[in-house]
Amino acid sequence: MRIVVLAGGIGGARFLRGLKAAAPEAEITVVGNTGDDIHLFGLKVCPDLDTVMYTLGGGVHEEQGWGRADETFAVKEELAAYGVGPEWFGLGDRDFATHIVRTQMIGAGYPLSAVTEALCARWQPGVRLLPMSDDRVETHVLVETDGERKAVHFQEYWVRLRAAVPAHAVVPVGAEAAKPAPGVLEAIAAADVIVFPPSNPVVSIGTILAVPGIREAIAEAGVPVVGLSPIVGDAPVRGMADKVLAAVGVESTAAAVAAHYGSGLLDGWLVDTVDAGAVAEVEEAGIRCRAVPLLMSDLAAATRMAREALTLAEEVRA
Numbered sequence: 001m002r003i004v005v006l007a008g009g010i011g012g013a014r015f016l017r018g019l020k021a022a023a024p025e026a027e028i029t030v031v032g033n034t035g036d037d038i039h040l041f042g043l044k045v046c047p048d049l050d051t052v053m054y055t056l057g058g059g060v061h062e063e064q065g066w067g068r069a070d071e072t073f074a075v076k077e078e079l080a081a082y083g084v085g086p087e088w089f090g091l092g093d094r095d096f097a098t099h100i101v102r103t104q105m106i107g108a109g110y111p112l113s114a115v116t117e118a119l120c121a122r123w124q125p126g127v128r129l130l131p132m133s134d135d136r137v138e139t140h141v142l143v144e145t146d147g148e149r150k151a152v153h154f155q156e157y158w159v160r161l162r163a164a165v166p167a168h169a170v171v172p173v174g175a176e177a178a179k180p181a182p183g184v185l186e187a188i189a190a191a192d193v194i195v196f197p198p199s200n201p202v203v204s205i206g207t208i209l210a211v212p213g214i215r216e217a218i219a220e221a222g223v224p225v226v227g228l229s230p231i232v233g234d235a236p237v238r239g240m241a242d243k244v245l246a247a248v249g250v251e252s253t254a255a256a257v258a259a260h261y262g263s264g265l266l267d268g269w270l271v272d273t274v275d276a277g278a279v280a281e282v283e284e285a286g287i288r289c290r291a292v293p294l295l296m297s298d299l300a301a302a303t304r305m306a307r308e309a310l311t312l313a314e315e316v317r318a
């Protein structure tokens, strides 16, 4: 079975571990969000691609869900000693090597998709990881601080500001001119199932869908598209999805996120058991809905969730 998954960072990566366990024979293609990418110290950092690669490749810092395990920060400390910032983004020595290899290959003319394939040759994530686009897309957030409105890079909003200031708009800069990376549209067209994991619906999955052609390809794929709510009991399970949902005028509820994707895109939606009351509302929107446990507390839980998603996909297909 061929499965395509649109993935962002931590939630998407952890779900993918469950999906691999639930469908060990499946051919899984991950379309990764690159809107979180940031250029620091002359290097291109791809947080969501790296989180998928490190998590599935066994190198991720488990508690954080991003960055490498067993990290040291000598380079970061030396940069700070030179007064070279920013200091708020925690890049470790091991992680720096990934960004050096990536930036070196891009400098040599390789597209991000080829670079990602090369990095994955080492990590063997057990899925095909494609960036959503080889073109540069960087999400910026219109925030209000000290009474003035300004656009800041998503990472500054997320990491330095801790999403603690009102976000008035979320803009994937460059998305409108970006093309899907090689293989993305082909993978969607060849898929038997398409899955939206519990990633951030605005800055992760929303950014992938903002690349012209991707949303249309999914809507026309003619196969079940099922998603898992990242919102449980009106709050994000992890991260701060509610902050960016507000910025795009979407209520922080499991039903509102399903409606945000829309029945033109989504055929099935899994909500957590605490949101069982939302099932009828989602079904009224034309999206098949079931309430199952969605707290991805460990691999077994993620595996059960993945199994539920594939079961719902078969129900929808029938």
Ligand SMILES: O=c1nc2n(C[C@H](O)[C@H](O)[C@H](O)CO)c3cc(O)ccc3cc-2c(=O)[nH]1
Residues within 6 Å of the ligand: 008, 009, 010, 036, 045, 046, 047, 048, 050, 051, 066, 067, 088, 089, 090, 091, 095, 155, 158, 159
């Ligand atoms: O909260 C943080 N998240 C950090 N993240 C996570 C990152 O902001 C998020 O994973 C995504 O951008 C959102 O999914 C990093 C990810 C990387 O790949 C590399 C470095 C970092 C550093 C931080 C950090 O210092 N603090």
